[in-house]
Amino acid sequence: MAKVYEAIDGRLRELILAQPVFFVATAPSGPGGHVNLSPKGVAGSFAVLGPRRVAYLDYTGSGAETIAHLRDNGRIVLMFCAFEGPPTIVRLHGRGTAVRPQDAGFAGLRAAFPASAATDHGLRSVIAVDVERVSDSCGYAVPLMSYTGDRTLLAQWSGRRTDAQLVEYRASHNAVSIDGLPALSDPGLPDTLVG
Numbered sequence: 001m002a003k004v005y006e007a008i009d010g011r012l013r014e015l016i017l018a019q020p021v022f023f024v025a026t027a028p029s030g031p032g033g034h035v036n037l038s039p040k041g042v043a044g045s046f047a048v049l050g051p052r053r054v055a056y057l058d059y060t061g062s063g064a065e066t067i068a069h070l071r072d073n074g075r076i077v078l079m080f081c082a083f084e085g086p087p088t089i090v091r092l093h094g095r096g097t098a099v100r101p102q103d104a105g106f107a108g109l110r111a112a113f114p115a116s117a118a119t120d121h122g123l124r125s126v127i128a129v130d131v132e133r134v135s136d137s138c139g140y141a142v143p144l145m146s147y148t149g150d151r152t153l154l155a156q157w158s159g160r161r162t163d164a165q166l167v168e169y170r171a172s173h174n175a176v177s178i179d180g181l182p183a184l185s186d187p188g189l190p191d192t193l194v195g
Contacts (some may be wrong), residue, residue, distance in 0.1 A: 001182075002137040007051030012090055012136065015179045016048060016080050020147045024056075024127075026096075028067035033179040036065035043150055047112040051136070054092060055109055056077070058125040059154055060166055064174035064183030066127065067098040072181055076129055082163030084146065087139035094131040100124070100184075122166060124174070 016022075020041055027035040040046070045057040056078075058066070070076060076096040099106050101123070109126040132195065158166060165174045174184045 001137055005134040007056070007071070008048055008092070008131065009051075010108065012134065013048050015082060015088060016054075016092075017046065018164055019080045020150070022046065022056075023081075024066055025077045025079070026066050026075060028069055028177070028179055029073045034065070034180075036069060036177075038066060040182065042117070042154070044074055044114040049109075049112055049128075052094075053129065053173040054131060055112060055126050055128045057113055057123055058098065058127050060122045060124045060158060060170055061154075062173060063169075063178065064124075067095075067174075068072060068177035068181040068183035070096045070098055070127070071183070076127075078129065081139055081142045082114055083142060083144060085144055088136055089139045089142065090134075090136045091134040092129065092131045093135075094129045096127055097131040098125040100110070111166050116127075121163075122154070122161075126169065134174075180184055 020043070023037060024040055025035065025037045027033065040056060042057070042059075047055050057091070057194050066076070074095040075095070076094060080090045080091045088185065099109055106126065109128055113126075117157055170184055175182070177183050
């Protein structure tokens with residue numbers, strides 16, 4: 001049976017942080033447009049900032065649907081599945097914001113994650129979520145799977161590009177969502193990390 005919690009307690013925090021992959025879902029306002037669902041990973045890229053606040057590192061990718069949807073309406077849900085151990089699914093519903101390197105507050109958010117040059121190159125924003133609903137449910141249908149490690153392809157891909165090339169990539173691939181909503185309206189701004 002599903003259970004709703006007042007906040008992310010110690011048990012839920014441990015379960016969330018133990019998962020090597022989580023899923024992020026957003027949607028544009030209104031009846032049209034495409035719902036987006038993205039898997040996220042990379043060790044150290046998720047942080048529980050408080051009992052009702054979380055964040056994750058958002059790297060340059062093939063699209064920017066989450067950022068566009070957050071700019072449109074702020075709605076977001078994150079889902080964590082236990083692929084090992086007791087069968088549990090945790091969902092965090094809330095309001096999110098994409099905080100870019102040039103934005104006020106970026107340095108403070110970035111400090112919540114391990115410092116590593118490998119995790120900064122290609123970093124496009126930190127997605128911060130104010131959690132409005134915390135729930136868990138059974139994961140009886142979630143398969144048992146073993147984690148063997150992170151893929152290194154994203155770091156390799158961004159590592160082959162200069163900062164200027166990443167800015168150009170974002171300008172051509174991340175400026176708008178697939179539905180034409182603005183995502184990175186200022187993709188030409190330098191992505192120099194604050195702080």
